[in-house]
Amino acid sequence: MTRANEAWESLMKAYSVLMKQFNAEDIWGDLTMREYDVLYQLSKCDSPLRMSELNRHVLLSQPALSRMVDRLVDRGYIDRCPDPGDRRGVRLTLTPAGRETQKQIGSPHARSVTRALSVLTPEELEQLAVITGKLSQSEE
Amino acid sequence: MTRANEAWESLMKAYSVLMKQFNAEDIWGDLTMREYDVLYQLSKCDSPLRMSELNRHVLLSQPALSRMVDRLVDRGYIDRCPDPGDRRGVRLTLTPAGRETQKQIGSPHARSVTRALSVLTPEELEQLAVITGKLSQSEE
DNA sequence: TTAGAGTAGATGCAAACGCATTAGTCACCA
């Protein structure tokens, strides 16, 4: 068991523990955490997002994301229109209702996150961000 | 956006990117990553594991885990027998075939993990393990 | 000893998922 494997296992454990903790909180309304994540990713960029681009930020297969967006469009949270520049693709944006819902849920969730990570020192928070940032960039 | 929220988002991103990377590798045979994880968790402890104990280590609902164990029992990877000390519970162990399969997959996967984390310095690996370890312990 | 609360795991069922494939579009070059 190398250091790398220990570190990865520890990261997975932390992810799992905290995800369960967050999921157990009664703040999600009629959304699942995965659905919230999609709204959150959209809320970060004001310019319309492509499906494939969104898929890069979400741990879901392409068909699963396609259908989840379907449902969120039906429920009035996302606007999906064809991309004029590339007729294969679509442009996804939050509707006002979607943006509002994201904020309503994001606010208490952000507090939960802050609380859960409050066991770390400011230096550790900084290190964690830097280290995990390096890991994300290692896409081959 | 606090430091804590940035750090958590960065951790989630790293988890997502690496999970997709690992999943894309052609090493999983007839198992899904989730199923492998269950076999791996069992491989770590030689004494039989309770369902609820196993559930604590895996990001799955209790019913989903119950059924996944069902399937792995049917496929000959896990042995499930009633706990003599508590007749509500069960004792889960790997069968020889399960242990063998776990090793067969675990070996190349461990190499993938090592390779993916090779962008980090030894100090960073150590810090990552320590920091994520603290996060897992923060169960309230 | 037994009633009631608590815990462990299984099951019914609708919703969501992944894999494989398809339809439609683009981009390049002969």
Added chain:
DNA sequence: TGGTGACTAATGCGTTTGCATCTACTCTAA
């Protein structure tokens, strides 16, 4: 210009998931 290969998103289909509930067992205390 027309054909081939790459790319984007959607769809068919069988499997897996989560929620709610259920059964069975344990534990505590009256």
